[in-house]
Amino acid sequence: MTRPRPARLVRRDRTTRDGIPEATVSRLPFYLQALTALAERGVATVSSEELASAAGVGSAKLRKDLSHLGSYGTRGVGYEVQYLIYQISRELGLTQDWKVVIVGIGNLGHALANYGGFTSRGFTVAALVDADPRVIGETVAGLTVSSLDSLDETVSSLGIQIGVVATPGPAAQEICDRLVTAGVTGVLNFAPCVLTVPDGVMVRRVDLATELQILAFHEQRRAANRLAGEMPTEPQDLNAALNAARPVPPATLTKSRAEAAG
Numbered sequence: 001m002t003r004p005r006p007a008r009l010v011r012r013d014r015t016t017r018d019g020i021p022e023a024t025v026s027r028l029p030f031y032l033q034a035l036t037a038l039a040e041r042g043v044a045t046v047s048s049e050e051l052a053s054a055a056g057v058g059s060a061k062l063r064k065d066l067s068h069l070g071s072y073g074t075r076g077v078g079y080e081v082q083y084l085i086y087q088i089s090r091e092l093g094l095t096q097d098w099k100v101v102i103v104g105i106g107n108l109g110h111a112l113a114n115y116g117g118f119t120s121r122g123f124t125v126a127a128l129v130d131a132d133p134r135v136i137g138e139t140v141a142g143l144t145v146s147s148l149d150s151l152d153e154t155v156s157s158l159g160i161q162i163g164v165v166a167t168p169g170p171a172a173q174e175i176c177d178r179l180v181t182a183g184v185t186g187v188l189n190f191a192p193c194v195l196t197v198p199d200g201v202m203v204r205r206v207d208l209a210t211e212l213q214i215l216a217f218h219e220q221r222r223a224a225n226r227l228a229g230e231m232p233t234e235p236q237d238l239n240a241a242l243n244a245a246r247p248v249p250p251a252t253l254t255k256s257r258a259e260a261a262g
Contacts (some may be wrong), residue, residue, distance in 0.1 A: 028054070028088050044080070048063050100124065102162045113140045131147070151179070155183055160182075162184065163188070169192045184201075186202050189206065190207075
């Protein structure tokens with residue numbers, strides 16, 4: 001009796017409320033970055049293969065991703081660069097201005113506040129906040145650092161939607177709670193910890209140490225594979241390699257030196 005084969009499990013991508021897979025959303029900024037670079041070079045149209053290569057993905061994956069936006073390109077021509085920039089920007093919500101507050105104005109907070117790429121991508125750093133009296137009142141990137149005690153008022157009066165947590169780990173959850181209470185619904189977390197938020201609030205974590213650890217893992221695997229590739233495959237070659245690596249006895253060394261001296 002032949003048993004029925006079990007149904008094949010098919011992995012499904014999680015989708016956003018708009019029906020676009022989360023994995024696709026995570027790749028859209030890379031497409032936008034590549035397209036912007038093409039536009040700056042005066043390129044009017046681009047093929048899926050060229051755009052995929054610039055974004056570091058496969059062309060089939062790129063075409064599938066862009067199909068979720070209703071963009072299929074033109075056969076023999078490709079995609080119109082400026083229009084595709086508009087489509088992706090609209091989908092990412094970059095056709096409007098997003099106001100951001102950075103909490104924690106240490107070295108990282110200073111660097112984020114002075115980063116000039118936010119404005120060109122639709123984000124405005126509208127406020128800087130810290131709990132340290134030595135930092136409060138300082139001017140950074142043209143903004144005066146406010147007290148953490150005034151966070152609610154700052155978020156409300158400036159219409160801030162996104163909060164950046166650039167504090168040490170132990171303080172991050174409390175800061176996140178205060179941002180959410182103030183009305184922030186999007187949090188970018190640079191602290192080395194996991195934040196807990198209620199439904200309706202999105203958290204994205206940026207952990208540089210984790211990324212370095214992942215790179216270290218791949219470097220270690222690459223080194224191990226390279227070492228394995230250098231090992232002899234034939235038994236006689238292996239014996240020769242082992243003999244070559246074996247230490248020479250002192251008596252043999254003395255005899256060899258005597259022979260050399262002659």
